[in-house]
Amino acid sequence: MPAPTTPPVAARRAALDALTREPFDVLVVGGGITGAGVARDAAMRGLRTALVEKEDFASGTSSRSSRLVHGGVRYLEHGDLRLVFEASNERRVLRRLAPHLVRPLAFTWPVYAGARIARWKLAAGLTLYDLLATFRNVARHERLSAAGVLRREPRLLSRDLRGGARYWDALTDDARLTLATVRSAIASGATVVNHARVTALLREGSRAAGAQVVDELDGGEVRVRARVVVNATGPWSDETERLAGATTTSAVHGSKGVHLLVPRARVGNEAALTLLTPQDGRVFFVLPAGDFAVIGTTDSFEPVSPDEVRASSGDVAYLIAAANHFFPSAQLTQDDVITAWAGLRPLVASDASAGDPGAVSREHAVTERVPGLVRITGGKLTTYRVMARDGVDAVQRSLGVRVTRSPTADLPLAGGGLADPLKVIGAATTLIGDAAVAARLVHAHGDQWREVWAIAEREPALRERIEPTRPYVMAELRWAVDRELGFTLADLLVRRIPMAFETQDHGRAAARRVAPFVAQWLGWDSDRRAREVERYDADVERLFGIE
Numbered sequence: 095m096p097a098p099t100t101p102p103v104a105a106r107r108a109a110l111d112a113l114t115r116e117p118f119d120v121l122v123v124g125g126g127i128t129g130a131g132v133a134r135d136a137a138m139r140g141l142r143t144a145l146v147e148k149e150d151f152a153s154g155t156s157s158r159s160s161r162l163v164h165g166g167v168r169y170l171e172h173g174d175l176r177l178v179f180e181a182s183n184e185r186r187v188l189r190r191l192a193p194h195l196v197r198p199l200a201f202t203w204p205v206y207a208g209a210r211i212a213r214w215k216l217a218a219g220l221t222l223y224d225l226l227a228t229f230r231n232v233a234r235h236e237r238l239s240a241a242g243v244l245r246r247e248p249r250l251l252s253r254d255l256r257g258g259a260r261y262w263d264a265l266t267d268d269a270r271l272t273l274a275t276v277r278s279a280i281a282s283g284a285t286v287v288n289h290a291r292v293t294a295l296l297r298e299g300s301r302a303a304g305a306q307v308v309d310e311l312d313g314g315e316v317r318v319r320a321r322v323v324v325n326a327t328g329p330w331s332d333e334t335e336r337l338a339g340a341t342t343t344s345a346v347h348g349s350k351g352v353h354l355l356v357p358r359a360r361v362g363n364e365a366a367l368t369l370l371t372p373q374d375g376r377v378f379f380v381l382p383a384g385d386f387a388v389i390g391t392t393d394s395f396e397p398v399s400p401d402e403v404r405a406s407s408g409d410v411a412y413l414i415a416a417a418n419h420f421f422p423s424a425q426l427t428q429d430d431v432i433t434a435w436a437g438l439r440p441l442v443a444s445d446a447s448a449g450d451p452g453a454v455s456r457e458h459a460v461t462e463r464v465p466g467l468v469r470i471t472g473g474k475l476t477t478y479r480v481m482a483r484d485g486v487d488a489v490q491r492s493l494g495v496r497v498t499r500s501p502t503a504d505l506p507l508a509g510g511g512l513a514d515p516l517k518v519i520g521a522a523t524t525l526i527g528d529a530a531v532a533a534r535l536v537h538a539h540g541d542q543w544r545e546v547w548a549i550a551e552r553e554p555a556l557r558e559r560i561e562p563t564r565p566y567v568m569a570e571l572r573w574a575v576d577r578e579l580g581f582t583l584a585d586l587l588v589r590r591i592p593m594a595f596e597t598q599d600h601g602r603a604a605a606r607r608v609a610p611f612v613a614q615w616l617g618w619d620s621d622r623r624a625r626e627v628e629r630y631d632a633d634v635e636r637l638f639g640i641e
């Protein structure tokens with residue numbers, strides 16, 4: 095007997111059908127933050143827009159970042175003032191568009207005797223940082239004495255500490271920021287399908303004219319006709335360009351960055367720290383993430399496929415040594431590492447790429463080497479809206495129509511309608527009776543938190559936490575299937591909720607626990623359910639296995 099078609103599956107089939115029917119103005123390839131931003135911008139400007147993503151939204155680099163929406167204090171050293179100015183402005187815009195997802199975070203930067211960046215240099219840099227934010231950051235930086243640093247971070251190395259500073263940036267959930275952007279694109283009329291891989295680009299004469307798309311979930315292929323194709327495939331973008339027969343030299347250079355997640359109590363950091371590695375003086379962060387600390391990142395050019403990029407034991411040892419240097423009582427070992435993961439920064443290839451990856455500019459580039467195929471590379475999570483604006487301007491030029499104003503700063507992202515999330519958490523806690531779950535729902539879903547909790551109210555089994563120690567309830571998964579295009583267990587447990595990052599088994603036990611529910615919601619029979627659990631195991635091994 096064929097499996098029943100459930101509403102999310104029917105909606106996906108309808109979207110695949112729509113891909114074949116309409117001739118689109120623009121087809122966006124790649125559902126990372128860049129492609130999501132382009133689709134939202136294009137749809138908001140009234141272009142008939144489609145987006146296809148080979149795996150899941152943010153399954154590439156956009157779920158492997160340091161999760162900072164930041165001006166990029168580090169780039170001041172390279173004189174990248176324009177980028178810092180632009181990123182600081184974007185930090186302010188994104189806090190307005192998605193206050194639940196982009197939240198202020200104070201950083202302590204301690205300075206030690208003989209440090210590459212001395213106290214006076216740090217103070218000058220942070221004054222410039224405030225200036226480039228036109229003094230509209232959360233607050234201006236403060237200089238700290240050594241005692242002031244230790245009051246904030248009592249377990250920090252005190253030997254040779256000379257003082258430091260405190261400054262502000264913002265923390266986000268990169269995968270959910272991408273998802274909120276995708277959902278806003280859909281709300282503006284875009285047709286969006288995940289697990290849909292472009293395998294060939296269609297041509298009309300010398301122009302790109304659409305793509306051949308394979309359905310990676312249920313099989314089958316569709317031809318999507320579009321007047322312009324946008325290559326927003328980040329570290330895959332040379333590969334995508336080659337699908338159009340382009341024989342140009344490489345335009346993207348992937349720099350690998352690794353993060354570790356460890357229990358915060360083991361490190362002992364109170365909040366966020368910006369530090370210089372004892373090994374080579376590079377900037378790295380120790381960031382709070384609820385009960386955990388995230389330590390990262392590395393920055394190295396490695397000839398590795400974006401599909402296979404992983405942390406190596408050398409990367410893990412390097413980050414542990416750096417953290418132990420500054421938190422000597424922690425004595426972290428590899429056994430403390432709950433998760434290690436890696437991403438590839440899709441940097442614009444340049445002559446400088448041959449040398450230090452940290453010195454390569456994080457600016458973006460928009461090109462159209464094949465007519466009708468607009469490519470966007472480089473940039474950052476923080477500046478994605480600007481990249482999207484420049485990309486859609488290029489699309490309109492390629493279409494031969496007037497370039498119109500990008501309206502993406504005018505409307506909140508999905509869930510972004512809360513003026514003050516902290517106030518709402520109080521009311522949510524009273525209703526839900528679990529402060530951690532309430533905070534999670536408000537931060538992840540913004541003004542839609544009430545709709546998610548309504549699912550739990552209707553179906554008491556879905557009030558339960560998936561894992562007793564983590565603040566994620568079953569109702570979030572139901573919402574993710576119904577409203578957030580979650581179609582595999584990894585879509586749900588890696589990117590809709592970060593269970594895989596926060597559990598030693600990377601959510602394998604949780605996957606088995608939730609599979610019967612998800613099977614019912616998506617109409618999986620018992621064979622398919624078993625295959626989906628196997629697929630989950632393979633997905634998390636690929637993401638979190640250490641080389």
Ligand code: FAD
Pocket residue numbers: 123124125126127128129146147148149150151152153154155156157158159160161162163164290291292293326327328329330334349350351352353391436437438439440472473474475476477
């Ligand atoms: P991706 O997110 O990689 O998206 C490309 C997508 O294309 C993928 O989802 C892929 O599956 C899809 N795709 C590929 N081929 C096909 C195909 N044939 N058909 C369909 N789809 C396809 N930026 C910040 O602002 N703040 C930070 O704190 C920060 N930290 C970082 C830390 C690290 C370690 C790294 C690696 C990056 C960091 N960045 C940060 C940079 C930021 O994460 C990236 O610039 C951004 O995520 C790139 O997004 P993207 O959409 O261009 O690429």
